[in-house]
Amino acid sequence: MQILHPIPDEALPRATALWRAHFGLMAWPRHLRPLHGIVAVGPSGQVLGVMGLRDASGGAPAAALPAPPWLFRPAPPTGDLVIDGLAVSDPGQGTGRALVAEALRRARLRRHPGLRAEVRARNRGALAFYDRLGFAEEARGRYGLPWWGQVHVLRLAA
Template sequence: MQILTPIPDAFLPDAARLWCNAFAPRSRRAAMRADHGIAAVRWGQVVGICGLRDAGGGFPGTSMRGGFAFRAAPQTSDLVLDGLVVAETRQGIGRALVMAAVRQAAFRGHPGLRAEVRIANRPAMAFYRALGFVEVTRGRFGWPWGGQVAVLHLPVDD
């Protein structure tokens, strides 16, 4: 498996499709930012994608989070995991993507990684905790119908 960032042009459409199907299925497809994503590729196929968000924006080229109802989580100097999705679970793809994000956070000078996870998403909560993320706060962030969200943090060693 290859972990690629920035995402090469040849893989960007498939990475965008996988991400959008998981996180924005009803929205119009935005032009994704290759430098704000990490793709896992196996045998020429995108098998995982991790979006990255910082003060300059996230993986979607245009904000898919606008609107009066959306509530942003508290600001951070961490590099934010802007959605992580894999084609097959329990294959090490998610872990490899997060470890690549750790390297990106350190390279870009961020003190840590942040994940914003719906508390009801028990598999995701368990995944991030197993990687060492700790909960720093929770609230009704994102869309109001999404439920409670935990803000998780993982420090990045220099």
């Protein structure tokens, strides 16, 4: 498995499709921003996983969420590098762990104080995954769109 950043042009359509399958709404986003993503690619070029990254310059989706801005409630501001969605095609194979390790390396290179994940409370698998990697809960609230419900803000120091 290779971990690549930015997302190469040849992997971008498959990476976007995988991200959208997990997080997309109403055919959104059509494209991910390659510089705001990391991709795990298998030996035959298949996309095994993708992670979006968000910082002060924006996040992985190449266009805004198709909802009125007043409807979306962002999590508290941070200087951390934020995981803007993590999706893998076959969980339990180490792909997610490898993507987080690369994101942490990038956070350190960019001098971010930490790596942050914002996870829906009902996503118990993701919460357990981040807990195993050493993330600690920093806050809880109703962030994102109203129907997302409670969100845990998790952090790992860089």
